[in-house]
Amino acid sequence: MSKRESSKYKIDRRMGENIWGRPKSPVNRRQYGPGQHGQRRKGKMSDFGTQLRAKQKLKGYYGDISEKQFRKTYEEAARRRGDTSENLVGLLESRLDAIVYRAKFVPTIWAARQFVNHGHVNVNGVRTNIGSYRCKAGDVIEVRQKSKQLTVLIEATQLAERDVPDYIEADHSKMVATFQRVPNLGDVPYPVVMEPNLVVEFYSR
Structure with a gap:
């Protein structure tokens, strides 16, 4: 958790x-x-x-x-x-959990960490359950076959509140994402x- x-x-x-x-x-x-003095903290x-x-x-x-x-x-x-x-x-941004979040496979960064920890993700065909795993440009991140029908996954891909950035190529029909490049701050x-x-x-x- x-x-x-x-x-x-x-x-x-x-x-x-x-x-x-x-x-x-x-x-x-x-x-x-937060707290009873929260509104006065303006120093x-x-x-x-x-x-x-x-x-x-x-x-x-x-x-x-x-x-x-x-x-x-x-x-x-x-x-x-x-x-x-x-x-x-x-x-x-090269962390596996960050890429899973950016690809819109999950709704939050916490869900991304949990999703990876529970073994739902392959990197270049190898099951990887370490959220801090550092991906390289060109790495392919795929949701494992048995996990592709999870409700949280389907709902997250339909969220309108954020878009997939251009340094990640995501195919939600196949639940596959490719880490295209390491981004700069402006990206x-x-x-x-x-x-x-x-x-x-x-x-x-």
Whole structure:
């Protein structure tokens, strides 16, 4: 099971933003923080607070990634050539659970992690049940034959609230997706503004 299933909307409330663009988000009704003093928290945020918030928002968007796992992803992004913030987003979007979510096989990132963990997905014909598995450009992700009639799968493909991005080619009639390329930040359809550059500043302090 996904660790934060029961509290996923608390992240929205804490950030004050509907970070997944979901119609049921409480932020759609109450655009202020949780708790009895939530409406009074309007003080100016420090640079550290801004960086921490950016980190929490990006990490929270990808579901139940632990702090240790997220930091390791940052460290790998920093080791690679090129812009560290772009590398970080590329690594996060290369995760198998993120691709299953982007391909609209499931409605939420938590459902994607659970869907993968329960063994419903093959990568290049091999059953893979690790959500953090890193896919490469050209990898083919397919829902296993016995799982193709699951109700959650059929309902998710019909969701109108988001589209499949152009770096993933999805065939919902066959329940197959191809990871075409590692995206840049500008390619990723985040419903809110993400600032991975502030995440880099947070970890490089």
